[in-house]
Amino acid sequence: MLSVVERNNVKAESSNVPRLNMNHGFIKSIVRNQIDRDEYDKLVSERSVATSYRHLERSRKTCDPLLLYIPPHLRSINVKTTKNEENSNVKNEKEKLRKEIRQRLMEQMAKEEHERxxxxxxxxxxxxxxxxxxxxxxxxxxxxxxxxxxxxxxxxxxxxxxxxxxxxxxxxxxxxxxxxxxxxxxxxxxxxxxxxxxxxxxxxxxxxxxxxxx
Structure with missing residues (x-):
């Protein structure tokens, strides 16, 4: 069992741990490429299902992005609020990027089908x-x-x-x-x-x- 002093030391050390900068261009390119691959796989899978089972309508459930787990002894109101805001911003940016990529892929696939x-x-x-x-x-x-x-x-x-x-x-x-x-x-x-x-x-x-x- 940690004492009060030890807990404070752990909190101080955890606040100084470097974190990934989600606004960095390299990190954004990694996220964009991952979303691009995921959306392409989804579109191919959806079209395959629609071709084989045109009489069935299957709804796809969208999963929420994973949130970083913080142990109870490291939590504080200020850190929790800041983290939730960051997660919300990241989620909104990824959703907007996902829609743009999906629209581009759909237009590209429609053009390829027209040519075939x-x-x-x-x-x-x-x-x-x-x-x-x-x-x-x-x-x-x-x-x-x-x-x-x-x-x-x-x-x-x-x-x-x-x-x-x-x-x-x-x-x-x-x-x-x-x-x-x-x-x-x-x-x-x-x-x-x-x-x-x-x-x-x-x-x-x-x-x-x-x-x-x-």
Missing amino acids: LQMTAETMIPSSVLVKRNADTKRHSDPATITATPVRNEPLFKLNIRGQDGNPVEQIVHANDNSARVAKALTQQLELTDNQCRLLRNRIEEELEKRLAI
């Missing part, structure tokens, strides 16, 4: 044919019942896709196809990510609008 997903559209029915067909229909039919769209289930264009594995896939898109359903089916077939699925859907919608807007 190669798409080309090959027209099966030229627009001039559709225009002539609609004009002929207007001359021989009741104008009140005419729609300026191709016949139901008529193939409009062929979508050539080269997925992540590099193998080409052809998909014929018809006049009445739903872009979301076609994109979802191709996503399951090619094992694409959610971002690639959205890119694919937008491309199909654009190609349909170009050929149906006559």
